Amino acid sequence: MNVTGRKAVIAALIILLAAAVQLSRIEIDREREIHFIDKSPQFLPRGETLKWLSMGYRGMMADLLWIKTVLYYGRRIMDDDNPYFVYAEKQGAISSELSEIQYRTFDTDTVAGIDETLRHNLFTGESRGLVDYVYPMLERVTTIDPHFTLPYFFGGIHVLMNTGEVDPSYHLLEKGYRFNPEEWRFPFYLGWIDWMYKGNTRSAHAYMLEAITMPGCPDYVGSLLAGLTGSLNRTEMTTMYLQGLLESTESEEIRNQIREVLQALETRR
Amino acid sequence: MRILAVMENTFKETIRNRILLNILVFAIGLILLSLVIGDWSLGEQSKVIKDFGLSAMSIFGLLIAVFIGIRLMVQELEGRTIYIIASKPVHRWEIVTGKYLGLALTLAVNVLLMTAALLAAGWLMEGTIDTALLPAVLLIYIEILLIVAFSLFFSSFSSPVLSAIFTLTVFISGHLSGYLHDFVKLYEDRGFHWLLKLIYYVVPNLEKLNIKLAVVEHLKTGPHAVVLGAVYGLSYVLLLLIFTSLIFEKKDLK
Numbered sequence: 001m002n003v004t005g006r007k008a009v010i011a012a013l014i015i016l017l018a019a020a021v022q023l024s025r026i027e028i029d030r031e032r033e034i035h036f037i038d039k040s041p042q043f044l045p046r047g048e049t050l051k052w053l054s055m056g057y058r059g060m061m062a063d064l065l066w067i068k069t070v071l072y073y074g075r076r077i078m079d080d081d082n083p084y085f086v087y088a089e090k091q092g093a094i095s096s097e098l099s100e101i102q103y104r105t106f107d108t109d110t111v112a113g114i115d116e117t118l119r120h121n122l123f124t125g126e127s128r129g130l131v132d133y134v135y136p137m138l139e140r141v142t143t144i145d146p147h148f149t150l151p152y153f154f155g156g157i158h159v160l161m162n163t164g165e166v167d168p169s170y171h172l173l174e175k176g177y178r179f180n181p182e183e184w185r186f187p188f189y190l191g192w193i194d195w196m197y198k199g200n201t202r203s204a205h206a207y208m209l210e211a212i213t214m215p216g217c218p219d220y221v222g223s224l225l226a227g228l229t230g231s232l233n234r235t236e237m238t239t240m241y242l243q244g245l246l247e248s249t250e251s252e253e254i255r256n257q258i259r260e261v262l263q264a265l266e267t268r269r
Numbered sequence: 270m271r272i273l274a275v276m277e278n279t280f281k282e283t284i285r286n287r288i289l290l291n292i293l294v295f296a297i298g299l300i301l302l303s304l305v306i307g308d309w310s311l312g313e314q315s316k317v318i319k320d321f322g323l324s325a326m327s328i329f330g331l332l333i334a335v336f337i338g339i340r341l342m343v344q345e346l347e348g349r350t351i352y353i354i355a356s357k358p359v360h361r362w363e364i365v366t367g368k369y370l371g372l373a374l375t376l377a378v379n380v381l382l383m384t385a386a387l388l389a390a391g392w393l394m395e396g397t398i399d400t401a402l403l404p405a406v407l408l409i410y411i412e413i414l415l416i417v418a419f420s421l422f423f424s425s426f427s428s429p430v431l432s433a434i435f436t437l438t439v440f441i442s443g444h445l446s447g448y449l450h451d452f453v454k455l456y457e458d459r460g461f462h463w464l465l466k467l468i469y470y471v472v473p474n475l476e477k478l479n480i481k482l483a484v485v486e487h488l489k490t491g492p493h494a495v496v497l498g499a500v501y502g503l504s505y506v507l508l509l510l511i512f513t514s515l516i517f518e519k520k521d522l523k
Contacts, residue, residue, distance in 0.1 A: 055444035056327070056479045059320035059486075067309045067317075147486045150313055 047143025062145035152176030184214035222261035279371025322387035330413035338420030362514035411502035443475035
């Protein structure tokens with residue numbers, strides 16, 4: 001083969017390989033869209049193993065998994081890019097002309113000719129997709145770096161509001177409280193879930209009481225506690241408890257907070 | 270003085286190394302990239318920048334230690350330039366120490382540059398310079414020095430490839446030896462505990478030099494964590510330098 005012929009073969013080979021790379025990439029993307037990626041945390045090792053594998057780079061590993069979770073979450077709640085939506089649209093099951101509001105509100109009659117799994121994922125995608133992916137990921141992030149507080153609040157409050165999944169949210173906040181016992185937001189949010197989602201006012205009351213004794217707890221928590229206590233008719237008991245706490249607390253900041261709550265309770269009587 | 274001369278020569282030689290320059294550019298690039306990555310973290314930019322920055326310093330420092338540390342003596346032997354040095358009135362232990370100190374100085378310059386990049390990235394994000402990171406930087410530097418000492422030690426009696434494998438093994442097991450200790454304590458004796466204990470006490474516990482997470486998240490580390498970590502790491506370095514010098518003294522350079 002002469003030099004020109006060899007150059008032509010090499011050029012053809014390069015074009016062929018570049019095409020193969022691109023076509024296989026497109027095919028992989030399509031495969032992934034069809035099978036979705038919600039189950040991918042199942043293939044990740046447990047948090048304890050990841051902690052072990054991170055070898056001194058725990059902060060960075062937790063950050064990477066956290067960012068992956070946030071990006072996934074963002075994709076699920078941004079309708080135009082939701083893979084369920086995109087796939088259903090490709091299947092011709094829904095119209096690409098649907099507006100964001102329509103997408104959020106359309107019912108099962110809008111979708112035709114798609115299988116049950118997709119139908120389920122499409123309509124509960126914001127819920128089930130998040131639960132299957134986000135909570136296991138947050139569990140791992142918080143195991144690797146238990147003092148990274150934002151993932152607890154993100155899963156415990158923000159994702160809860162989108163999914164209504166009380167148990168994993170509550171579990172996440174309990175774990176956060178265990179590792180960060182000086183952070184008032186943990187007992188506050190645990191109390192809030194007890195109150196608003198679980199209807200367990202007794203536990204809510206106990207958590208709120210813990211929250212107001214912690215540094216940095218804002219005034220409104222005290223007012224909430226006063227309201228909660230009023231509904232329980234346990235004002236006397238709380239007042240006595242707080243007075244005891246006031247006498248045994250040295251921190252002037254916490255004492256002031258307790259005084260303010262006592263004052264709010266007094267006003268409610 | 271003779272040690273200083275070897276040190277100066279090694280510093281000049283290693284600072285011009287292209288691998289070093291490439292690694293440094295990558296490290297500073299990663300630190301600056303963390304500014305972008307941090308933007309995706311829902312308000313945790315500052316944490317991400319610090320985590321990435323400190324990790325980049327440690328990872329790239331390790332790469333420098335492995336790539337350059339191992340070549341330090343090997344290239345002198347392969348290029349036969351060692352004969353020129355050995356023919357001068359200088360002890361072999363002085364050559365080992367001078368070479369080590371020269372690379373340590375090069376690494377100090379690198380760490381300083383990476384620290385400057387990290388603090389600048391933090392300043393861009395927060396408007397303040399977080400000096401609380403500096404104890405972690407100091408311990409990262411000591412960890413790198415320890416890894417260099419290991420690479421020099423291994424290269425004194427084995428091939429460059431094997432030395433790289435041994436050094437990486439020390440790095441990995443050094444970060445995992447804490448788990449080994451827990452394992453020994455957790456499970457009752459199964460007949461091989463003496464071996465695990467031996468490994469635990471021989472391999473350095475590199476987690477003793479790791480306070481990255483603690484400084485980023487403002488956690489309590491113990492009043493003397495930095496001083497004790499420094500003493501621990503530097504004692505290990507001295508021990509390894511003595512062993513390396515002893516091996517090098519016995520080495521047949523013919």
